[in-house]
Amino acid sequence: MSSIMRVFKKRDALGEWLRQERSAGKTVGLVPTMGALHDGHLGLVNKARKENDVVVCSIFVNPIQFNNPADLKKYPRTPDSDLALLASAMCDAAFCPDEKEMYPEKETRVYDFGHLDKVMEGRFRHGHFNGVAIVVNKLFSIIQPHRAYFGEKDFQQLQIIKAMARIEGHDIMIVGCPTHREPDGLASSSRNRRLSEAQRREAPRIYQGLQMAAQMCPGHPPNTIKKKIISFINASAELEVEYFEMVRPDTLLPVKACVPCKKAIACIAVHAGSVRLIDNLAINS
Ligand code: PAF
Numbered sequence: 001m002s003s004i005m006r007v008f009k010k011r012d013a014l015g016e017w018l019r020q021e022r023s024a025g026k027t028v029g030l031v032p033t034m035g036a037l038h039d040g041h042l043g044l045v046n047k048a049r050k051e052n053d054v055v056v057c058s059i060f061v062n063p064i065q066f067n068n069p070a071d072l073k074k075y076p077r078t079p080d081s082d083l084a085l086l087a088s089a090m091c092d093a094a095f096c097p098d099e100k101e102m103y104p105e106k107e108t109r110v111y112d113f114g115h116l117d118k119v120m121e122g123r124f125r126h127g128h129f130n131g132v133a134i135v136v137n138k139l140f141s142i143i144q145p146h147r148a149y150f151g152e153k154d155f156q157q158l159q160i161i162k163a164m165a166r167i168e169g170h171d172i173m174i175v176g177c178p179t180h181r182e183p184d185g186l187a188s189s190s191r192n193r194r195l196s197e198a199q200r201r202e203a204p205r206i207y208q209g210l211q212m213a214a215q216m217c218p219g220h221p222p223n224t225i226k227k228k229i230i231s232f233i234n235a236s237a238e239l240e241v242e243y244f245e246m247v248r249p250d251t252l253l254p255v256k257a258c259v260p261c262k263k264a265i266a267c268i269a270v271h272a273g274s275v276r277l278i279d280n281l282a283i284n285s
Contacts (some may be wrong), residue, residue, distance in 0.1 A: 026053035035061060036077075058097075059079070060102060062135040120177050146172065151179060212229060
């Protein structure tokens with residue numbers, strides 16, 4: 001692995017370099033990101049480094065996955081420190097295209113994900129997952145990695161990406177990686193840096209709420225757990241729950257009863273002022 005990181009802005013140049021690497025028998029790992037990198041992203045890069053000969057990290061704030069223009073505008077952009085972090089993590093190449101490079105023409109593709117994109121994030125962020133699927137499909141086609149790495153914090157996104165890869169026939173291993181957390185339990189996120197001091201102090205209640213749900217299940221009906229967790233988090237003046245759902249991990253269908261031998265996952269979205277945070281935890285698995 002070379003110590004000098006290559007930075008590509010053009011897909012053709014990246015594609016050409018990767019063709020050479022692949023024809024030398026090297027495996028390629030991809031870590032797709034929207035920048036504003038944190039330790040969670042670096043964990044994905046480290047895992048990709050262990051499992052592949054060449055690691056590419058893409059940095060692209062994908063406009064078509066934002067249903068709220070204000071959110072897109074406020075999304076943190078830290079290109080210089082991102083590249084420095086990737087170089088120090090021994091990433092081989094960064095792909096940093098602009099919008100014209102990724103979308104020379106308007107995108108009209110609409111995926112059918114059935115139930116998967118109708119619930120939770122899909123209910124509150126219309127078009128979000130279609131935009132994610134389009135950009136990840138493009139990255140897969142440009143980079144043709146052997147493996148691609150995603151954080152499990154975006155659990156629903158991971159299921160959507162697996163479904164997209166099946167639909168498109170990509171022969172790529174989709175690797176889900178455990179959520180990286182700050183010492184107080186808050187899931188690492190690029191959005192955390194937009195929290196005020198008071199919001200940041202209160203935000204660990206989200207993970208505490210998820211842990212309470214895991215403790216209550218089994219033994220309590222899902223609706224009782226839901227009410228308890230929502231009122232626990234909403235008791236903070238800084239936080240407001242948008243949704244809390246307990247679902248089956250593969251189908252995202254609601255859990256009707258907590259049964260010890262069946263896997264379930266508790267998923268949550270919370271507003272802290274204008275910052276929207278999501279998290280999840282596997283329960284009774
Ligand atoms: O999880 C993200 O950062 C983005 O949704 C992704 C997968 C890079 C697509 O833009």
